[in-house]
Amino acid sequence: MPQPNSAPPPALNSYDEFTRLDEVVLGRAEHYTDHHTDTSWRLFFYDNVAPVLGQQASPSGEELLPIPPQLVDELNEDIAGLADALTACGVNVLRPAAPGKDVDIRSPYWDARATPPLNVRDQTIILGTTIVETAPHVRARIFENDLLKPVFYRYYEAGGANWLSMPRPALARDSLDTGYFTRQGLDVARATEGEMAGVIEGLGLEMVFDGAQCMRLGRDVLVNVANHNHELALRWLRDNLRDLRFHRLDAMADNHIDSVLVPLRPGLMLLRSPEYLKFLPKAMQSWDVIYAPETDDSNFPDYSDLGFVIPIGSRYMDINLLSVDEDTVIVNSLYPELIDVLERRGFTVVPVRHRHRRLFGGGFHCFTLDTVRRGGPEEYLI
Numbered sequence: 001m002p003q004p005n006s007a008p009p010p011a012l013n014s015y016d017e018f019t020r021l022d023e024v025v026l027g028r029a030e031h032y033t034d035h036h037t038d039t040s041w042r043l044f045f046y047d048n049v050a051p052v053l054g055q056q057a058s059p060s061g062e063e064l065l066p067i068p069p070q071l072v073d074e075l076n077e078d079i080a081g082l083a084d085a086l087t088a089c090g091v092n093v094l095r096p097a098a099p100g101k102d103v104d105i106r107s108p109y110w111d112a113r114a115t116p117p118l119n120v121r122d123q124t125i126i127l128g129t130t131i132v133e134t135a136p137h138v139r140a141r142i143f144e145n146d147l148l149k150p151v152f153y154r155y156y157e158a159g160g161a162n163w164l165s166m167p168r169p170a171l172a173r174d175s176l177d178t179g180y181f182t183r184q185g186l187d188v189a190r191a192t193e194g195e196m197a198g199v200i201e202g203l204g205l206e207m208v209f210d211g212a213q214c215m216r217l218g219r220d221v222l223v224n225v226a227n228h229n230h231e232l233a234l235r236w237l238r239d240n241l242r243d244l245r246f247h248r249l250d251a252m253a254d255n256h257i258d259s260v261l262v263p264l265r266p267g268l269m270l271l272r273s274p275e276y277l278k279f280l281p282k283a284m285q286s287w288d289v290i291y292a293p294e295t296d297d298s299n300f301p302d303y304s305d306l307g308f309v310i311p312i313g314s315r316y317m318d319i320n321l322l323s324v325d326e327d328t329v330i331v332n333s334l335y336p337e338l339i340d341v342l343e344r345r346g347f348t349v350v351p352v353r354h355r356h357r358r359l360f361g362g363g364f365h366c367f368t369l370d371t372v373r374r375g376g377p378e379e380y381l382i
């Protein structure tokens, strides 16, 4: 697939979150018209949406929750700002293909309004020189990676890259494990009632996993496992990527961990709060930590004029920064408290405005897939 820059592409190489970034895929939001709030969506975002589910997602099968187009336009403006900032830092920015239209998708067991390839961190993990497509939890996302295939073929054709896919889940009626919530005594009925997907007889819990459940540290990869869906995926990772060491984090979060933990350089990490230290491997517990400063609602837009819009992301979304190198980080300009702390620790901070991160469930780490960084399979956990 031709890319704007026709020089031979650099080889896929991405082992960590912080060594010098040379090339990145940046997501896009065209045709983000609705959240399709089916059971798979409600369970995925349950931590954030549970309090409002009764009010907004109607149980009568009205599952599309429209997103005001003005917000998508503003999101695209902010993403353009991120693209410019990356380019100014000398990073080559690739984009997924555009969906071109609103897309309704259908499997033999369910249907959904497709989500555009915005949070490209989620359905793929680059593990060194291997592209790993993961096993989506949200039905609306099952074909999302089709729009990244031009980029994946570019690396594959160039040589040196391997390309693997976890088994594609059917996401039928009983595929998803609710154990993370039920073990905490939470009732998930508000998410599961009204389930419209069909059953596949004999199929129980499937392998279901998102790339953003991992944090890469050279030879070591941290993997958040909160339920049996994830447990199967961890086993698959261990069986298929034998040169890496996968460390199981036991239910550090319901799924993604990139608004909890971001390794900034060897020996230094950004962490949501001290409570999360105990989930980390021993070798990381002695790392130096920058704790995310408190924020309040004034850092977030007020949506009351637009009617009610569900925030699918938490107040901690802006922890989700993107490192250009071990001294340079791209941070939401609407989180000045974090910029301040990082600058005091000697980082060069590139501020980029990002308004609607709670509505679209993604910060700068989520919106990007770093395909070329300079680091290799180093040993950082010793």
Ligand SMILES: N[C@@H](Cc1ccc(O)cc1)C(=O)O
Binding pocket: 044, 045, 046, 047, 048, 119, 253, 254, 255, 256, 257, 259, 312, 313, 314, 360, 361, 362, 366
């Ligand atoms: N509770 C999850 C839910 C979530 C996941 C992905 C998103 O893009 C947004 C929200 C988070 O904290 O990780």
Ligand SMILES: NC(=[NH2+])NCCC[C@H](N)C(=O)O
Binding pocket: 048, 119, 121, 122, 212, 256, 257, 258, 259, 312, 313, 314, 315, 316, 317, 361, 362, 363, 365, 366
């Ligand atoms: N890769 C991602 N999409 N990460 C998003 C994680 C967001 C996290 N659930 C929060 O609400 O703070």
